Amino acid sequence: MEFFTILLSGLLGILSPAGLVIDSVAENAIRDQLEDVEQLEVRVDNAPSYQILQGKVQRVRIAGRGLFPVEALRIDTVEVETDAIAIDPERLQEGQAALEQPLQAGIRLVLKQADLNQALQSPEIAEQLRDFSVNLVSRSGAEELQRYDFIDPQVEFIGNDSAGSTALGRIRIQVILREQETQEDLQILAELGLEKTSALQLQIVEPIVRANGEPVPRQLIQPLIDGINQQLNLNNLETFGITARLLQVELTPEALNLAAFVQIRRP
Structure with a gap:
């Protein structure tokens, strides 16, 4: 407008x-x-x-x-x-x-993809990404995320070769969560399918998330996925x-x- x-x-x-x-x-x-x-x-x-x-x-x-x-x-x-x-x-x-x-x-x-990654190297954009993530989760989850800085976030667009998948493609996200007090790092690797379910809705599907190489249980990441999908509704x-x-x-x-x-x- x-x-x-x-x-x-x-x-x-x-x-x-x-x-x-x-x-x-x-x-x-x-x-x-x-x-x-x-x-x-x-x-x-x-x-x-x-x-x-x-x-x-x-x-x-x-x-x-x-x-x-x-x-x-x-x-x-x-x-x-x-x-x-x-x-x-x-x-x-x-x-x-x-x-x-x-x-x-x-x-x-x-x-x-190259422009998006260039933007993510900006401290201002990385901070906005962290704030966006905080706003998508519960109060307890937000308090947990606020303890971390987002370091070196990167995005990769990849094809979808999963049999039977309805996703348009997949997005691979890598970021280091650095605990502000201890300076300990947590390496996050996420692969998310992107699906157009209607003219009104883009949706994240088939999420796979690992923290320091270990799978993160679906029930822990689902609130964040639900929050993203709600924001993707036109x-x-x-x-x-x-x-x-x-x-x-x-x-x-x-x-x-x-x-x-x-x-x-x-x-």
């Missing part, structure tokens, strides 16, 4: 009957909200061009490579194509969200007035590819 509001705020601030600079202004509005951008192209379709002053755009197409929403995280590919957009210009200028009709868009994202976005549906999910040894339909309803 905020992304498109920022975009249209930039569009509404220009006066160009010929419509020659709309694309570049929209591109700059997006660049200003990102830490860095390697490649970005924006195309705004609007005929007649005066409608942009009324808060109306026929279609926006965005194609980006190497986008950094935060300094450490690189998204390899972002492609967005919207349907017609209509916003109340007066409410927008007051800093309010002012959709006059639901905003609909198709989105494609590609996140490469129904959670309905609270924010967003409807999202997964169109395609592909996990290869190089990258995770996602295609989705998103609708943002009027506030």
